[in-house]
Amino acid sequence: MNSPVFAFTPSSNDNYSFKVTVTDGTSNYEEVVSITADSTDNILRINNDHQMVANTDASLRIQNINGQEPTDISWCMYPNIDNVGFNSVDLTDTNRPLFNAPGVNSDRLISLKASAIFDGQTITDDVHLLVTKEQAIPSKAYFTNSLARVYPYKADSAYANNLVNCTYSNQQVASCNILNELPFISQDSQSDPIDTIMDRVVVSHDWMGQNFETYLRAQTNNDFVELLQSVTAIIISYDIRPSFYSGYIGAIYIDPEYLWLTPTQRDTINETPDYRSNYGEELNYLSPYRYVKDNDYASEYIEKDNRINRTMENMSANFARLMYHExxxxxxxxxxxIHATLQA
Structure with missing residues (x-):
């Protein structure tokens, strides 16, 4: 896992140990962290501790308890130091607060506590957020909203040094050279074409690249392998919503909501609504649609409170639609x- 924040849900009351390795490029530092898990049914659970960039939108969610929602939910932040606070907090749904992370002068660990009533008892839980300070965004940057920290899925990719800077950086003020720095996938080849594609994947969490690769290898036709030849990179990050394609960069950007297979993976995805959600509010009509297979819905929507795994088959229908579109x-x-005729 490539993150200073590691969140997990213990499966049983037990002792757990983790080894943390930090490298500064020349030296490695290691430490073993041990914890004792003590889980009970009647405790509040917030999903989940994570890292986020200052001034970005984010979300949290309280799990149901034995299928029931706790009531009288309230939230507070601590420590309240140097007047650090969250901006634009939306508590329309107190089970799922939406907020904009504060601006910070340096990386800061900020915690929130939620209290609620369940079965006549007051229960609480804490969630911890590492808010990171990033470089100021240049006035002519391609991306003007703060972006999540991402990294090449394959650290040994021949394009690892260029991938992030060329595709998902607030410091990007000009496009990279498509032929020299980040050519189209068709202009590079390995014995396994999917290996070639995975060399161009950028993620915010490892599972996103893993599920994407598993999906590609599970296909019985080569449609997506063929169509991906015309992109320079694939970026999958928890803060991408909606998915989109950039002709300026030649890359596709994927909302990981299309790719999750487990509740724990889904917990890492930002629930901030798609900015287009309210575009049709003033129009006096609806435009319903559905995707069908064998005269039934092609996929099943799983409510976020329903913490079950999603099958690859169920995930595939919506993801295939997205991939064909982008x-x-x-x-x-x-x-x-035209790839052979392009000039630097």
């Missing part, structure tokens, strides 16, 4: 027929 843009902009 990759159609990529192949419209840069069809493979």
């Amino acid at each position: 990759l159609a843009h990529a192949n419209d902009y840069y069809p493979q027929s």
